[in-house]
Amino acid sequence: MFNKMLSSIGIGNTKIDAQLDKQSYMAGETVRGKILVTGGKVEQEVDQIYLSVNTKYVKESDDKRFNVNVIMDKFKIAESFTIQPGESKEIPFSFILSPQTPLTIRDKNVWIDTGLDIKKAVDPGDIDYIQVNPSQLVNAVLKAVDSLGFKLIEVESKEVHRSFGKLPFVQEFEFKPRSGQYKGLLDEIELIFLPSEDQVEILMQIDRKARGLSGLFAEAMDQDESYVRFTVTNSDSSTVQETIQEIVNQNIH
Known part of the structure; x- marks a missing residue:
């Protein structure tokens, strides 16, 4: 007992x-x-x-x-x-x-x-x-961003108020340009990965650097940010750097 x-x-x-x-x-x-x-x-x-x-x-x-x-x-x-x-x-x-x-x-x-x-x-x-x-596909994306001159600054899981799946959060990856063509043009880019079995959906925020009075005004109005949503598959792993570069270039100006 x-x-x-x-x-x-x-x-x-x-x-x-x-x-x-x-x-x-x-x-x-x-x-x-x-x-x-x-x-x-x-x-x-x-x-x-x-x-x-x-x-x-x-x-x-x-x-x-x-x-x-x-x-x-x-x-x-x-x-x-x-x-x-x-x-x-x-x-x-x-x-x-x-x-x-x-x-x-x-x-x-x-x-x-x-x-x-x-x-x-x-x-x-x-x-x-x-x-x-990271999976091989997510790792390919991270390496591509690094090759474009961006440095990973912060990784943080944050609560989301809209559904990206069954989880109440997403993990954000924040990069800043350390060298290359985007240094002086961008403040940062942020990536969110939404992976599935054979593909990864990516949410990208591109934050343009303020230049001149018009740039400062755009920054104050949050108009210096662009949001892009795209998907890469296993068959895209060899061309993912070109894909990301094209997307960033389209949203610089």
Whole structure:
């Protein structure tokens, strides 16, 4: 009876440890691993084992900014079972990391939360941060922008009030011209990637540098910004730099 009471407050309870095959993935890749379950001091009934993919984004309210955690996906790994005192179970798992998973270029902002549901006890959990790299197509776009003389300044996930999918945020990539033909002509460009299985839709904001009184007036009226929406596919990966350059050139003046 005393051991059951301790388990109900998390002392001597069942423990879990999620072990991933690796720590670095591309968005859209399959994540594989195993969950080790170790029984505590008393027999316990486990209702389910679940994995969730989590991230965070910035929300603004009343001129204040704060981070919000969000579950992107949740997967049920195992049905109910009984774990005996000291018993060990090993449960393999696999799931596909959503193509919309934010990239971890500047921040550890994606983690996998593993949990057990146990009646009348504290539910044990385990958190593992992972690195999320761009897909080959998104990487081709990032390299193309870099080759055009832009430097990546900031990457941030921000709340959106219109739907770009099932998620309440988008990840913005801000670039400033460091060299080349756009230095002195543009203040910055911002990119948002909306990837799917074999293509990426791109939202681009082009911010022109103010030149003279007319330029300052346009900047004050937010008329110095252009917004472009276009799509690149896997077959476009070799020509994506030319595509982006053409779009930027069309929106400089």
